[in-house]
Amino acid sequence: MADQQGKTLVRFRNIAIATILVATLVQFLGNVGLFNNYYLHILTVIGINIILVASLNLVNGYLGEFALGHAGFMAVGAYVAALIALKIPLPALVRLPLSLLGGVVAAGVIGYLVGRVTFKTVGDYLAIITLGFNMIIVNAIQNIDYLGGPRGLTAIPKGTNLVTVAVCTVITYWILRNLVDSVYGRMWLCIRENAIAGELIGIDVNKVKNLAFTIAAAFAGLAGGLYAQYQQFITPKSFDYLKTTDILVMLYLGGMGSLSGSILGVVAYTVLMELLRNVLGMVAPQLADLRMLISPLILVLIMLTRQYGLMGNREWRWLLPDRKQAEGGDA
Amino acid sequence: QQNGVKIGVSAPISGDIAALGQSTKNAVLLAQEEINAKGGIDIGGKKQKVTFIIEDDENKPESAATVFQKMINQDKVVAIIGSQSSKCSNAGAPIAEAAGVPQISPWSTNPNVTKDKKFVFRACFIDPFQGKAVAGFARGKMKAQTAAVLYDVASDYNKGIAEVFRDEFTKAGGKIVGFETYNTNDKDFSAQLSKIKGASPDVLFLPNYFNDVPLQVQQARKLGMTCKFIGSDGWDNQELIKMGGKDMEGSFFSNHYSPDVDRPASKTFIANYTKKFNTQVDAAAALTYDSVYILVKAIEKAGKLDPKAIRDAIANTKDFDGATGAITFNGSGDPVKGAVMIRIDNGKFVFDSAVN
Amino acid sequence: MLKIENLTRSFGGLTAVDDLSLHLETGDIQGIIGPNGAGKTTAFNLITGIYRPDQGRILLDGQDLSGLTSDVISRRGIARTFQNIRLFGKMTVWDNIITAFHQRMGHGFWDAVFHLPLFKSREREVCKESLAFLERFGLAERRNELAENLPYGEQRRLEIARALATNPRVLLLDEPAAGMNPTEVEGLIGLIRDIHREFDLSILLIEHHMPVVLKLCNRVQVMDFGRTIAAGDPHEVTGDPVVIKAYLGDEEDGL
Amino acid sequence: MSILEIKGLSVSYGAIKALEGIDLRIEEGEIVSLLGANGAGKTTALRAISRLLPIQGGDILFQGKSITQVPVHGVVSLGIAHVPEGRGVFPSLTVQENLKLGTWANKRKSAIPDLRQEVYRIFPRLEERKTQLAGTLSGGEQQMLALGRAMMTDCRVMLLDEPSMGLSPLFVKEVFRVIKEINATKGTTILLVEQNANMALKIAHRGYVLETGNIVLEGTSKDLAHDPRVKEAYLGHQ
Amino acid sequence: MIATAIQQLLNAAQLGAVYALIALGYTMVYGTIRLINFAHGDIFMLGGFVGFLLVSVIPGLPVAVMIPLAMFITAMIGVMIERVAYRKLRNAQRMSLVITALGVGIFLENLVRILVGPQARQIPAQLPNKVLKLGGGVVITEDKILVILISLALMVILWVFVNRTLIGTAMRAVADNRDAVQLMGVNLNLIIATTFAVGSALAAAGGIFFGQAYSIDPYMGIDLGWKAFIAAVIGGIGSIEGAVIGSFLLAGVEVLTVAYLSSNLKNGIAFGLLIILLLIRPNGIMGRAELKKV
């Protein structure tokens, strides 16, 4: 316990402020051409993915369920936000928050409804039901011409950049951390560890599970809304189970039940993929072929050497609330 | 200014349409070899070697966006060829547009791709054009009274053409007796085909890719369907015949070029390509090859590596003599370009007629 | 206080609990004994809502509990431990207890989302209370260890502590002395006696260790094949030939 | 030569040392009990012998030959059966299937029907519940099944980890009687870990006392039963 | 009308048979080590390519040799994958293994893409594949009858193997308690390897039939793998007969949705129905309720 009483500079609040400041600076430098926009892009994508992965961690990590439909809720958020941005004439300053809020609420509501149904089952049956909802959502969008069908929606106004993503990521983390470090987070862990014992200390298991599911869906919706207004183009295929498995890979790579792990998992995976791209590309264009061959090998190797993912069940100290830090929480 | 021109290529090297990624890569490498053999691109009288940076976009929009960002900002390419699928081009286009880097997609046929964009071009015709051409052909030359359609509902290309075909065919006095869909990666179409069989159409329109079509045709024949088949540019690949065999005989499809047409540009490309890679040309390869040369010509015409100038030169391309025919841009991102109808005859793609 | 009337539950062809009735008066420590497979644990499962009874009623202070879910029953004031210990293994000892305090948090969802002042003060409060609790059970030293890493005896104690943390009026203990040697059992007897007094509890206890039953219970009920075969004062009941034949075995073990 | 001899056995879980070099010796045909408080390392010792745990030091000899390089299933084939703590029955298999798996390593296939008869004679409850899933048996029933299953292996040494845990008094006596019977009629050597020290010392020939990873006492059962330290720590004040 | 209905049922049967061939392997592995082997669909693909390569490299190789040989080779690959990528994680949390399996799957897809090429291929038909006319316009091909029969036969054989043999009992015991099963003298590694071998061999057979009746490509395993996973779960995962029933049910729902509702909404409606089914039977059709013994 090197730091005394949690009164160090490395605290959530300071890191959060620093993150936003750095993001603003980097975005500014990028805009004036002093910072490589490719890196800027990678950072933005990382931010969006962190929201996705961390929110899924609530369900798959803390709650210990195996949900396979996260991309579906992302789709709901993305489409609702995109529609608001596209169809309602709003000043840019209002448009972004309003559309994001729309995405969050819509995804949250859908998540709540799906959760109501889903939590009648557990384990792999739950996996299938969530996967099924993901497919149903994608299939529905494909068939709704108003949503562009398989062609998707183009020309969505660009509302997102690194700064907005950083702000959203920080808020997400603040809320997730607060929840995890509260009676709700503890109840989720209880259910993961032993649902029957949880019930017998008076936890309304289904209600508490659905709370996690709804929150996770809502944040997936936030990520979707950011994504839609960053990429300016969305198509249903971007939200199918391949996307869900990408999210899962980053989640488990980082480690279940660890918000720090979700950051690490996303960063490690994204950086790995881009490093491979650059290294292989530097050698010869033919080697672009090998990227998808090498990356899964590295993934398997990491999992073989770190069974619990990079940070499984551990947290960086600064993510913990001061109170916990003072008690000497995890490294 | 240092020597060498860098051009980015965003291609689906891996993922569900990796076969097209392969063709893309082949065509680019062939063009690179040809250009550099001649000393490079002639820019203001000085020859500069060209390097193509080929990146894998996995046929995923997110990856395409990353690839575009990398090529533009990291590799500092002067222009981008790609991507193939419309969904990837759509993800890349806003980036190219914002950066002011010209983009030519070989084969993104979704009308949205170039919409309201100054820097985004394509080397192919668009879905509505093709749907209309095929519908006209079915009504006209094939004299079909009734038609059915089976298409991949999850794919923008297939769905786009299918819907235009339906509307145009009906407008031309025909009757659509079946309009069935499947999902990407389905391999069993018997349920849809059994349903279509009940309506016994004169022709069955299959605006799908060459890896699905042979299965659809085989299964239709095995169910005892006797109608003719007609398709779109997604058919253009020798695999169609390799897999479909004699069931494909007598079918028609619309395409960007014809292998047996008497055009020197097509002929030399096809000969060189076949020789170098020991495989047949397909639409992806031909269109990519044309995209590269449209760009190279434009760079030469601009006489400098200035994106804006290159962009203007592309937009003003007139009667470019490509492997897929004459291409003209009238200032917009979409070329004025004809289609051809191909007939499958003794296991060969044979020119049937031209549509403009 | 707790009144069970004609409780019946069968699995397939087997009637695990058959027409069981039982009265637990306020302040009682009552024992349930009986051969393996007699239906004792099943009776606990019925009382705590893990199984639904086929027939019969469970009344707590006159209110019918049958058909309610486990969590509701817990909130009505019944807590239990399990024959096979069920702790939250990957949580710390402390968190095991704090979680059981969830009823007493007294703040709302949004307080937790934004860590508002009310949340913080309540959380501090509950931490303190739970620490006191741990101290009471001699587990304070171990508070930051994962529950699954505790030795067996301490796991048992933690489970009892967790049950008590839900502030029950009735505590059900399923073989708390299993796996303990006679000396350890003596410690356990002391513990149960103390908590019974301190927490104002009525206790229902399943046990195969006769010393526990004899020293703690003011009444026992003997089950066999789901039915009650004897009930009453522990010393009398354990002298009953029926009970000896079905459950205790002859005085001399003939080894 | 002892049938089972343990020399300087050390086992740790990560940083936690569970056994710090213990020595045990068991002669053919003996019942030896291993006593110790919760967490003393008794289970650890048994799991190390049957090779379920990797060992950090020392040697385990079966009939004079080291078995530290033998895999778990090999140890069983040599004739050492281990009835684990918590019984370890297969909950989703029926009683019958559980017993059947017990014969996996039994080399005398012809003896199996007789063995089964014997198990059913000793535990008639198991025969009644032949087709019930083991997971739904009561605790005591599961213990019977675990013992019966070990008998089916036709082993020479049985390692029993708290076989009386959770059993009714009647049944505890029964189990100890059966253990004695198996030992007497078949000559099976038995290493018995028990919390019920009174009973264990009654049927065992000799005993060891384990405290926090070290053997602190050994001797004949009689001596141990009268040792004040044992009385104080394990037998309670009766 | 009736003829079309019968035709559609036949269509469903052949699609179901294909799902079943993959789902059986899924369920085998799951029933033993509780691993959702996300690479199983890719093993199926690999099996198809092994068959394809055998036929291409040794023209004229009779089916009766080719199929067993391909099954054997694929089984060995399956065993190798378990050895290299899964064994070390056997005692880790389940999800680490799931992700590793996903990684293995992606690796296999890309390996085949690079080595054999990304195109779709058909394995030259070696099974009889004449079209049989059943009257009223109802048709079926011989190879499809064969596939249906084989999948049913395999189900029976596997069922007997898993439920009636000692090895099968050991496999189920592995799922319950890995330590205890070793204490019976069972070589855990051998049992698990056997499971992977059998599962992979089945997948290979499935891949070859599939490659003859339809086509194979490096990515085919993803979708089919998911479908088979879904079928296995619906049937009650771990249950052999459940896997087959689930497969036919999934295929039936898909085909009938196309036939009588809307092909546009195939996935939507099919999954909607399956979700409803799972809500009615939360442990799948043949699945046993989790033992809730406390």
Ligand SMILES: Nc1ncnc2c1ncn2[C@@H]1O[C@H](COP(=O)(O)OP(=O)(O)OP(=O)(O)O)[C@@H](O)[C@H]1O
């Ligand atoms: N879920 C279930 N399904 C089938 N049978 C069950 C189930 N639960 C319990 N049983 C059966 O009911 C009977 C009573 O079991 P129970 O666990 O209540 O016994 P018990 O009295 O607690 O025994 P022990 O002292 O051994 O723990 C047993 O025969 C058991 O096999």
Ligand SMILES: Nc1ncnc2c1ncn2[C@@H]1O[C@H](COP(=O)(O)OP(=O)(O)OP(=O)(O)O)[C@@H](O)[C@H]1O
């Ligand atoms: N998997 C494990 N990881 C870490 N520590 C462990 C593990 N298993 C046991 N221990 C520790 O090793 C020590 C010895 O444990 P062991 O289970 O051998 O004791 P025991 O004598 O069998 O006790 P009991 O009578 O409670 O069964 C204990 O301190 C225990 O906490």
Ligand SMILES: CC(C)C[C@H](N)C(=O)O
């Ligand atoms: C390569 C193909 C996927 C291109 C298709 N014409 C499209 O627009 O998407």
Ligand SMILES: [Mg+2]
């Ligand atoms: Mg019990």
Ligand SMILES: [Mg+2]
């Ligand atoms: Mg022990």
